[in-house]
Amino acid sequence: MDATTKKQLQATACKVRMGVIEGTFNAKSGHPGGSLSISDLLTYLYFVNMHVDPSQPQMSDRDRMVLSKGHCAPALYAALAQRGFFSYDELKSLRHIGAMLQGHPCIHTPGVDMSSGSLGQGISAACGMALAGKLDNAAYKVYTILGDGEVEEGQVWEAAMFASHYKLDNLIAIIDNNGLQIDGAITEVCSPEPITDKFAAFGWHVITMDAHDFDSIESAFNEAETIVGKPVAIIQKSIKGKGVSFMENQVGWHGKAPNKEEYDKAMAELSAQLRELED
């Protein structure tokens, strides 16, 4: 990836992170930690990889995204707003009564391809979309993002078995391996590791990537494009809370909104990062 493109993506990811902070601060609730760990991923998908058109969110040949870890909706919404599906101001009414942006993704929001958030369910819907694509000989890809805690749900492995059995090579699941879930470290709560080996054992092509390095992200998705006859699992090694110093690797920021002081501090950090990137 050339330096200019990379810088642009980093700047966009920074804006997505600001949207996460904006949304959760105004909502006085929500999940900033896991939203920040997928901000680079969503930026890459919506600004490089995915074939979407904000003026035609229902376009039949669009690539699909199912945010299986739906509690990280603030990042999805921030990315969709950056991409032009709706205005940035919508983020300020996240989770409010009468607002378009629900606490977890709702299919009626422009750009949201599936209602999700009850963990383990999104990957099954993504399998259904991928199967429909196969039936229609359509060229679209289906992306789904799961949490590393989420893979403790049994339904994930039912879906993993299905995707492999039906050779859904138009399906790419990204597992956000930030190592933390609500009750603590995933290895201490009820370890789902080794996640990589498990997907491989279920017949998936497995790739690992650095979730905060656009070269690594690009190389992972380029590899995924070449895989035929198997679904692809990308295990992204990430940092929960990435980009906001006091949120990084802190399990307490899983599902807590920043207060005014924390909001100002986070926004100041992200603004400084953005200024540096845009210089």
Place this chain on the structure above:
Amino acid sequence: MADIIKKATRESYGEALAALADKYPNLVVLDADLAAATKTGIFKKACPERFFDCGIAEANMMGVAAGLATAGKIPFASTFAMFAAGRAYEIVRNSIGYPHLNVKIGATHAGISVGEDGATHQCNEDIALMRTIPGMTIINPADDVEAKAAIEAAINFDGPVYLRFGRLAAPVFNDTSSYKFELGKGITLRDGKDITIVATGLMVSEALNAAKQLEAENIDARVINIHTIKPLDKDIICKAAAETGLIVTVEEHSIIGGLGSAVAEAVTECTPVPVVKIGVNDEYGHSGPAVDLLKEFGLCADNIAAIVKKAISNKK
């Protein structure tokens, strides 16, 4: 009089899907390793390229159905009622109901007429569970003719539909040439002024037989077939309440949350009259031949007639 033909509505399900495959190219069928029992195997044989076995994984099957529906397919997700409504309840609620996707759930082996398999497989709670999901349509057809018509109506209806089918062969009392299925409309099968028997599914023919018995004792019973439990035809129920002043409901389902509850809820808001519920009384079933179980649990014409007589004498 010719012998009455009997056929299980699960057979109707498999046959209808196969028969409709060409007419509806977006129709796809999913099953969870029960194709031989749910009879979707008939569809699989006719149209293998649109049949997908999900293995013994009902939660994923419901989610896959949801995903297919987002892309314009009309999936029929098929398994036993116990697993469709019970095991996969939350997936049906959140992945199908909440986004209001065009998924049809074909739930076979409902009620205690599952028979020998016993309590773990006898689902008497599915109607109650599905009724609580906003926007879910629930259809419980009474015989082969009604089941086949209901399946095509469900295909032509945009939204989630729960279709309930039985394992046991049921008398075919409707006539294909004259039968017309209207979603959400009850059918008065027999007029009467003394009492109304409201029945659904397998119990409709038992209710008709009970009405015949009662006629011999000078009791004029109206019989209403409610094939669509949700949305309920409140007009036909409230009219019956006003005109007959007494209602007995009959269903092969728990008396908690099913047809009887739906009817009672409707009646209390329009014309409060006594509603006596016949169904499975807050208990589990057990193993045994289906017909014997139905008798044991009072889901037969003799018991319906006895309860009706008791209800009438209580009212006087």
